[in-house]
Amino acid sequence: MNDWIKPYVKAHKGLLILTILFGVGALIAACALLFTSGYLISKSSLRPENILLVYVPIVLVRAFGISRPVLNYLQQLASHSFVLAVLSKMRVRLFQRLETQALVLKERYAIGDLLGLLADDLEHLQNFYLKTIFPALFALILYGIAIIALGVFSIPYALLLALLFGILVFVLPYVALKRNRQHMLDMKIVRAELYNDLTDAVMGATDWKLSGRADQMIAGKQQIAARYDRLEAKIEASSRRRSIVFQVVAAASVILLVMFGSDMAQTAVFHPMWIAAFVLVALPLLEAFMPISDAISHFPSYDTSFARLMEVEGRSEDAQPCTTLPTGPYTVDISNVAFQYDNRTVLRDVSMTWHPRQKVAILGKTGTGKSTLGKLLLGAYKPTAGTVTINGVHMHTLRHDTSQLIAVLEQKPYLFDTTIMNNIRLGNVSASDAEVIEAAKKVQLHEMIETLPHGYDTRVEELGTRFSGGERQRIALARILLQQTPIVLLDEPTVGLDPVTEQELIHTIFEVLSNKTVVWITHHLAAMAHMDTIYMLENGRVRVKGSHEQLLADDARYRKLYDLDYPFD
């Protein structure tokens, strides 16, 4: 937690000091306003012969009346500037940590968890300062000043007031923290469950509807929401009970100050005129103490927010990043690689070397570790044993530079809800319109785009639903052409396409990628004739390797698979 607070507090010390000065200043001005007002009322009630006799308190009331809101405003300005500056740095830090895990994000976090992290935890931390730390700090400083000020007149009264105010400043917040700790933690868990459940429900809404169980899904959500409401009601009830105790102690403090005033007046320490002044000061003091208990009771939820942020940090790649990108031509070397997920070995002793412009297929049935090998190539994971290098540089040390060397075409490329032009330009944001059109022509999309109502400025709706599978792959392929990487990784890019569209796409892919290294991950043999080397994986090992013709001739298993895919060849 310290790690997510200390550096920011240090970096914005100036704003923090200003916040404290203005905040305490505003509260002192509020006390002084009521003090001088009390004096002014008492003095005026004695009918001073001349207005000049109360001239000074009148000016002071005006001065404090104006300075209080001004200082309050300045305090808000400084505290919000501090919080916004800190939050923006925290946000950048969180995004940077998530970015290093981008390729494995979906496997590591549920989408609801991520939303909770970004929307809830981070935003929530602004309350940590604005609603908890600052008010508690101001109240504490004011508590000290009030007791010292009273101690100047009477030590016993100061001690008694220290005791009463102590209940408000220390005991009630402590009780609130103790009693609400579990409720707050439960609330955080239920809220995370709600986020998770809702994202899951939205993603799977079609399936709920089609299975005729939409009502059941809604009832499930209502149950979680009801649990959340019950927890909120419990916290609310304990806040009400604390409020009653607060009012009783506050009343006792006012009575104590009345007694103090009259005692002082009787022993002629000061004139009875000052009694009202001392009593009225209690009001802004009590107002400052009021929000502390509620604020402190939220501490456990900040704790969990910090814990989740630290967990993300702990999971981010800890390897030393490579500082210089290797220069081409590029050879990829996979040497004796093994990989485990949670102690379960999915790749064993895998070795391959891919030369520049080589066309390579990683073939194997579902679950043999093909995609895992792809992720090792992209540097998303560090191998458990062995190395994956490009011109001698370990892939997992390349981090975001990987995208300069390897482009990826997946089964379902994501199309963003913007124009086709922008969607293609994603491959290289500095590409001109002419370069985008050139790429679209190469992947044979240009004519289709020209027929759309706004041509290249036609918007791709969310998830790209207006395009067919083949068209989406071509848009993604055009992106890859603009990205200009020497290596392209294709992970089942033609799955789900009809055989004619598939063959047309394969033809385009090999035509436009002829001068690049192509790594094709698949369980199906459609593109094998274009490959220089095919590696057949089985149970995480390379069972056999060779060209399409060699394997057809020498490997019965390969031949059988080919016959299943293409029975009439």
Ligand SMILES: Nc1ncnc2c1ncn2[C@@H]1O[C@H](COP(=O)(O)OP(=O)(O)OP(=O)(O)O)[C@@H](O)[C@H]1O
């Ligand atoms: N993040 C993960 N955590 C734990 N196990 C995983 C993870 N990702 C994959 N696995 C497991 O590792 C094995 C290999 O998975 P991988 O996705 O690499 O196989 P694949 O050959 O690409 O399969 P497919 O063709 O179905 O995509 C599978 O048994 C899978 O369940």
